[in-house]
Amino acid sequence: MEYQLVVIIHRGEVRMRLRIYGTLILLAALLSAGPAFGLDSSSEDSAELGVQIQQANFIAPSPERDNLVEEWVEIANLGQEEIALDGWTLGDEQNHIYTFPDGFFLPPGASVKIRSGKGQDGAADLYWNSSMPIWNNSGDIATLRDASGELVDRFPR
Numbered sequence: 151m152e153y154q155l156v157v158i159i160h161r162g163e164v165r166m167r168l169r170i171y172g173t174l175i176l177l178a179a180l181l182s183a184g185p186a187f188g189l190d191s192s193s194e195d196s197a198e199l200g201v202q203i204q205q206a207n208f209i210a211p212s213p214e215r216d217n218l219v220e221e222w223v224e225i226a227n228l229g230q231e232e233i234a235l236d237g238w239t240l241g242d243e244q245n246h247i248y249t250f251p252d253g254f255f256l257p258p259g260a261s262v263k264i265r266s267g268k269g270q271d272g273a274a275d276l277y278w279n280s281s282m283p284i285w286n287n288s289g290d291i292a293t294l295r296d297a298s299g300e301l302v303d304r305f306p307r
């Protein structure tokens with residue numbers, strides 16, 4: 151019995167070693183083949199994948215025109231890098247366009263609400279400064295584009 155136990159443990163060790171060895175070979179293969187598979191793409195591209203429209207509240211409390219700061223769209227950075235939103239835009243289905251202010255950054259893990267009404271811009275809240283509702287209560291689509299006009303995300307998806 152003792153002998154068998156030793157053999158079983160020994161086999162387990164061999165298997166573990168083979169598994170680790172196999173993983174190392176796989177990693178080495180991935181690293182050497184990385185550029186061919188686009189793993190070497192610019193950090194800007196991969197960082198932008200982390201920015202998305204997190205949620206939205208198209209319907210502010212009634213009367214909506216008096217509560218425009220309660221109508222908002224929230225953008226989050228789920229990536230690992232700080233993203234500059236200079237020149238990025240948020241638009242609705244009627245082509246109302248909001249342009250993010252110069253020098254606005256979204257740190258990793260941070261989110262910001264773009265509120266339709268008037269107010270003082272801060273790290274967590276930006277203001278469209280509109281005197282009219284932006285988002286249709288019967289349904290709308292928020293579109294987020296980067297500074298070059300490329301579609302980053304839409305909500306609802």
Ligand SMILES: [Ca+2]
Nearest residue numbers: 208283285287
């Ligand atoms: Ca609305």
